Amino acid sequence: MDHPRFYYRKSVNDVKLFLVLIPLINSLNFYLTYDTISLSWFYVATFCIDTLEGYAAWGAIRSIIRYLDDALPYTEAPLKRILLQLIGTSLSTVVVLSFLTELVNWLAGGDPIPLGFYTKTMFLFVIWNFVVNGIYIGFFFYDLWQQAEEQRAPVPVVEEPKPDQTGLMVRFGKKDLLLHFEEISGFYVDGEYTVVCNGTGEKYLLDQSLDKVEEQLPRHSFFRINRQYIIHRGMIRGFERADHSKIHVLLLPSPTLPDSVTASRLKAPAFKEWFALS
Structure with a gap:
């Protein structure tokens, strides 16, 4: 416990x-x-x-x-x-x-x-x-x-993105770009901004909270590990157990993400269940 x-x-x-x-x-x-x-x-x-x-x-x-x-x-x-x-x-x-x-x-x-x-x-x-x-x-x-x-507290029901939704629109300078879900390695909070990054190390700022972003993501591909990070399944190589029933989610090498992200005792069981479905 x-x-x-x-x-x-x-x-x-x-x-x-x-x-x-x-x-x-x-x-x-x-x-x-x-x-x-x-x-x-x-x-x-x-x-x-x-x-x-x-x-x-x-x-x-x-x-x-x-x-x-x-x-x-x-x-x-x-x-x-x-x-x-x-x-x-x-x-x-x-x-x-x-x-x-x-x-x-x-x-x-x-x-x-x-x-x-x-x-x-x-x-x-x-x-x-x-x-x-x-x-x-x-x-x-x-x-x-x-x-x-x-x-x-009741767990809010998160609807899957619409079938025709394949990614998120991001702004890069004067351009609006479609960033496909499979290109995204993860999201994290940086001060007042939500940052989305891809596998090549590029980062984009979103004008939405991490909660709003989470609602638009396919649940089978992304997991909200804690209040600061949402990670794509393809970036996760496993997890290790930590003190007090927490876990450290181990990530593949990335220029924009840390080596591991900690999931709380309350999040750990849900993550294990989600990860086992891969």
């Missing part, structure tokens, strides 16, 4: 999110830690250092979650996974932040940090860690829900 991971997400970039979120969390920590706060070089420097330490602790948390995504996915033992994740990330948070705090204090030549500081601050560290974990766990289950919705 394919286990979605937080760093596969397209709708939310966790790095950008936490680049903004960590300073906000640190601001709350400041408010809860210090009885009085004034705008001085000491508090500004302390805030900047604490924010950098927060980024370091988040990096450790992210690494542990990434490791557990492979070693113990949520779907195999959700309670055990969440418990191990919370314990492991809490310990890493405390260790990283304590070490960096002591290091900065030693470099600054300050007095030993009183135990009372850690009694209160450690509690905030753990709460901070639980918030971060909650966000990543939410990412996972949101992805899982999205995949379930995609599986339940």
Whole structure:
């Protein structure tokens, strides 16, 4: 079974999110830690250092979650996974932040940090860690829900092209050319454009989306491997299995197409069935 991971997400970039979120969390920590706060070089420097330490602790948390995504996915033992994740990330948070705090204090030549500081601050560290974990766990289950919705969604019926349709009209300079289906090696998305290429390496831009192009192609000759690529059967030499039930579709050498294109867990079974009909 394919286990979605937080760093596969397209709708939310966790790095950008936490680049903004960590300073906000640190601001709350400041408010809860210090009885009085004034705008001085000491508090500004302390805030900047604490924010950098927060980024370091988040990096450790992210690494542990990434490791557990492979070693113990949520779907195999959700309670055990969440418990191990919370314990492991809490310990890493405390260790990283304590070490960096002591290091900065030693470099600054300050007095030993009183135990009372850690009694209160450690509690905030753990709460901070639980918030971060909650966000990543939410990412996972949101992805899982999205995949379930995609599986339940009805598959649109794609009609075969009309019998007299033998290719696509493409524009090349001032010319409109008919590019026969058998000449086409594949289609791919490049920014806002759909590119069609032939076996000789020529490329043409289409003013249609890849979805619209797919509707016009004969299904026995072309397959939509993912959101970016449609490949002609004649360009496919096989496939290899990848992690999490995905497959890498292997392509013949081409000046315009990559050596392989990845099909997702949801697309892989349909591709195998289609490819077996050749």
